[in-house]
Amino acid sequence: MKTIFFPCIFLSLLFAHACCNAQVNTHDCFTGAFSSGYVFKHDDGVFNSVYGRGMGNVITADFCYYPWHCWGIGGKSSYWLAFGRTTFFKRHTKLHEIPITFYVRRMIDLNCCLQLYASLGGGVAWMRESSYLGKVSRWKGIGEVEAGLHYPLYCNLNFTSAFRYIFPRQSKITYKK
Numbered sequence: 001m002k003t004i005f006f007p008c009i010f011l012s013l014l015f016a017h018a019c020c021n022a023q024v025n026t027h028d029c030f031t032g033a034f035s036s037g038y039v040f041k042h043d044d045g046v047f048n049s050v051y052g053r054g055m056g057n058v059i060t061a062d063f064c065y066y067p068w069h070c071w072g073i074g075g076k077s078s079y080w081l082a083f084g085r086t087t088f089f090k091r092h093t094k095l096h097e098i099p100i101t102f103y104v105r106r107m108i109d110l111n112c113c114l115q116l117y118a119s120l121g122g123g124v125a126w127m128r129e130s131s132y133l134g135k136v137s138r139w140k141g142i143g144e145v146e147a148g149l150h151y152p153l154y155c156n157l158n159f160t161s162a163f164r165y166i167f168p169r170q171s172k173i174t175y176k177k
Contacts, residue, residue: 033062051084072105093131115150
């Protein structure tokens with residue numbers, strides 16, 4: 001996780017500096033964010049016994065265009081990774097997930113420099129599981145709800161905290177014989 005933290009900070013600072021030097025109207029027309037974190041997964045019994053409680057969110061890129069004052073449309077892509085051991089033979093296994101979503105976002109400015117936002121969207125998730133049984137890949141449609149807040153730190157660099165819920169469960173992969 002440390003290997004992706006510093007590049008995310010660097011890219012965010014670079015993007016904030018570029019936005020500071022750009023000529024902007026009364027409100028920002030475009031926002032971008034790079035983040036990383038941890039993804040908690042639904043407890044379906046099999047996932048938790050192989051991979052544990054969740055997956056590392058290696059990186060997420062989020063870009064939103066605001067053609068109207070408080071409403072925006074955007075897209076987001078993430079790369080999630082989990083390592084585990086199979087339940088019977090205890091052999092190494094790896095799971096990759098890449099959710100790609102497009103959304104509509106509503107931004108609300110508060111008096112204390114905070115900006116609250118909520119977004120609703122949908123897209124697809126690509127999953128690939130590799131183990132001694134082979135490699136299995138599949139695509140699945142997903143929906144997404146996100147709510148969070150932005151607090152300005154410097155120019156266009158914000159501290160963001162968010163809760164993102166993706167539905168339905170997308171990590172259930174079955175091997176075909």
